[in-house]
Amino acid sequence: xxxxxxxxxxxxxxxxxxxxxxxxxxxxxxxxxxxxxxxxxxxxxxxxxxxxxxxxxxxxxxxxxxxxxxxxxxxxxxxxxxxxxxxxxxxxxxxxxxxxxxxxxxxxxxxxxxxxxxxxxxxxxxxxxxxxxxxxxxxxxxxxxxxxxxxxxxxxxxxxxxxxxxxxxxxxxxxxxxxxxxxxxxxxxxxxxxxxxxxxxxxxxxxxxxxxxxxxxxxxxxxxxxxxxxxxxxxxxxxxxxxxxxxxxxxxxxxxxxxxxxxxxxxxxxxxxxxxxxxxxxxxxxxxxxxxxxxxxxxxxxx
Numbered sequence: 517x518x519x520x521x522x523x524x525x526x527x528x529x530x531x532x533x534x535x536x537x538x539x540x541x542x543x544x545x546x547x548x549x550x551x552x553x554x555x556x557x558x559x560x561x562x563x564x565x566x567x568x569x570x571x572x573x574x575x576x577x578x579x580x581x582x583x584x585x586x587x588x589x590x591x592x593x594x595x596x597x598x599x600x601x602x603x604x605x606x607x608x609x610x611x612x613x614x615x616x617x618x619x620x621x622x623x624x625x626x627x628x629x630x631x632x633x634x635x636x637x638x639x640x641x642x643x644x645x646x647x648x649x650x651x652x653x654x655x656x657x658x659x660x661x662x663x664x665x666x667x668x669x670x671x672x673x674x675x676x677x678x679x680x681x682x683x684x685x686x687x688x689x690x691x692x693x694x695x696x697x698x699x700x701x702x703x704x705x706x707x708x709x710x711x712x713x714x715x716x717x718x719x720x721x722x723x724x725x726x727x728x729x730x731x732x733x734x735x736x737x738x739x740x741x742x743x744x745x746x747x748x749x750x751x752x753x754x755x756x757x758x759x760x761x762x763x764x765x766x767x768x769x770x771x772x773x774x775x776x777x778x779x780x781x782x783x784x785x786x787x788x789x790x791x792x793x794x795x796x797x798x799x800x801x802x803x804x805x806x807x808x809x810x811x812x813x814x815x816x817x818x819x
Contacts, residue, residue, distance in 0.1 A: 542596055542599065542600065543596055543597060543600055543682065544592075544593040544596050544597070544683070544686075546686055546689075546690065548589075548593070549593065549683065549686045549687060549690065550690050551589075552586065552589045552590065552593065553668060553671065553687060553690060555582055555585060555586050555589065556586055556629075556671055557667065558578075558582055559579060559582040559583060559586060559629070560629070560632070560633050560636065560667070561657050562575055562578055562579060564654075564657050564658050565658070583626070586626070587622060587623075587626050590622045590625055590626070591618050591619055591622035592618075593683055594618040594621050594622055594625075594675075594680055594683065595614060595615060595618035597680060597681050597682045597683050598614045598617060598618055598680075598681070599614055600681070600682070601681045601682075602614065621678050621680060624678060625674055625675060625678065628674050632670050632671065632674065635670060635707050636663075636666075636667055636670065638707040638708040638709075639663060639666050639667075639707070639708065639709050639710065640653050640656050640657060640663065641653070641708065642708040642709060642710035642728070642730070643656040643660055643662065643663055643710045643712075644656055646710045646712065646730055647710070647712055661694070661695035661696065661697060661711075661714045661715075662695070662697065662710060662711030662712065662713070662714040662717075664691065664694065664695055665691045665692075665695045665697035665699060665711060665714060665717075666699075666705070666709055666711065668687055668688065668690065668691035669688065669691065669699045669701065669703070669705065670705075671687060672684035672685075672687040672688045672691075672701035673701050673702070673703070673704070673705070675687070675701070676701040676702055684701035685700075685701060687701065688700060688701045695714055695715075696714060696715040696716060696717075697711060697714045697715070697716075697717045698717065698718045698719070699717075699718075699719040700719060700720055700721040700723075701721075702721035702722060703719045703720065703721060703722070703723040703724075703725070703737075703758070704723070704724045704725065705719075705723075705725045705729075706725055706726045706727035706728070706729065706763070707727050707728075708727055708728045708729075709725065709727075709728075709729055709730075710729075710730045710731070711730075711731045711732075712730065712731070712732050712733070713732060713733040713769075714733055715733045715734070716733055716734040716735075717731055717733065717734065717735050717736075718735070718736045718737065718738060719737045719758075720737055720738050720739055720757060720758035721757070721758065722755075722756045722757050722758045722776060723737045723758040723759060723760070723761070724760045724761070725737075725760075725761045726761060726762045726763035726764075726765070726782065727763045727764070728763055728764045729761055729763070729764070729765050729766075729767075730765075730766045730767070731767050732767065732768050732769040732770075732771075732788075733769050733770075734769050734770040734771075735767050735768075735769070735770070735771050735772075735773075736771075736772045736773070736774075737758055737759050737761065737773050738758060738772065738773070738774050739757035739758055739774060739775070739776070740757070740774040740775035740776070740778075740793055741757075755776065756776035756777075757775075757776045758775075758776060759773045759774065759775055759776070759778040759779065759780065760778070760779040760780065761773075761779075761780045762779065762780060762781055762782035762783075762784075762798070763782045763783070764782050764783045765780050765782065765783070765784050765785070765786070766784075766785045766786070767780075767785075767786040768785070768786060768787050768788040768790075769788045769789070770788050770789040771786045771787065771788060771789065771790045771791075771792070772790070772791050772792070773786065773790075773792045773793075774792070774793050775793050775794075777795070778792065778793060778794060778795050779795040779796075780792075780795070780796055780800075781795070781796055781797045781798035781799070781800055782798045782799075783798055783799045784796060784798060784799060784800040784801065784802070785800075785801045785802070785803075786802050786803075787801070787802060787803030787804060788803075788804075789804060790802050790803060790804055
């Protein structure tokens with residue numbers, strides 16, 4: 517097998533429009549975005565997600581250095597995705613206009629980091645108070661996949677709210693691959709939010725979740741249907757497709773709640789494996805009837 521000859525005949529960069537080339541597409545790579553997320557984690561929780569603790573006397577310097585680096589990284593990545601979006605949509609914007617917009621969006625994002633940090637303190641408290649297995653808040657920060665997923669979501673949602681293209685979704689999918697928790701950056705999630713265990717949780721783009729909500733593993737907050745454009749046959753985008761969950765709601769493992777018109781009233785409980793496509797009033801408890809398993813004695817094997 518002639519590897520060099522095979523390589524000559526394999527030219528995705530020339531034949532495939534989806535190759536990320538510096539001269540054409542020029543988007544930040546997913547590993548680059550992941551590195552920026554790691555920097556943001558190190559800024560929000562110094563010494564918790566690196567190779568070791570930060571010396572006390574160097575913490576302020578550590579934060580200042582990271583803040584400056586993240587600002588530069590985010591500005592450059594926003595600029596790259598803005599330029600890409602302009603090319604894709606055929607929008608004629610000057611280099612200077614895109615650069616100015618990227619700088620403004622990066623500054624707004626960086627200014628939001630203290631508020632994100634404050635909200636995350638509520639999420640930490642929700643996990644610590646809501647899980648009897650949690651021995652400390654530091655354990656939540658360093659080890660809980662649900663907390664990692666909501667941290668990335670709050671970062672990505674901020675960028676999504678600023679209408680930054682592509683970048684928020686890349687961030688959310690990085691968290692998805694790391695934790696098994698799939699939260700679209702467009703979802704709106706209130707403070708004091710906790711996902712227990714987490715694996716298999718799906719939260720759709722137009723979901724709105726209130727304060728003090730707890731989800732268990734395998735919960736789906738999804739769409740009931742996908743309307744299509746009558747002329748093109750393509751799926752219509754931007755419509756409200758996912759449910760609303762009001763304050764103080766607990767949704768147990770395996771529950772599926774579908775539809776943009778579906779609202780879970782505040783102070784309600786949704787039992788495990790419930791399938792729900794209609795709204796329920798506040799202070800409701802929804803559950804399936806308890807199954808009746810059959811228990812049959814097995815014959816002992818003869819020795």
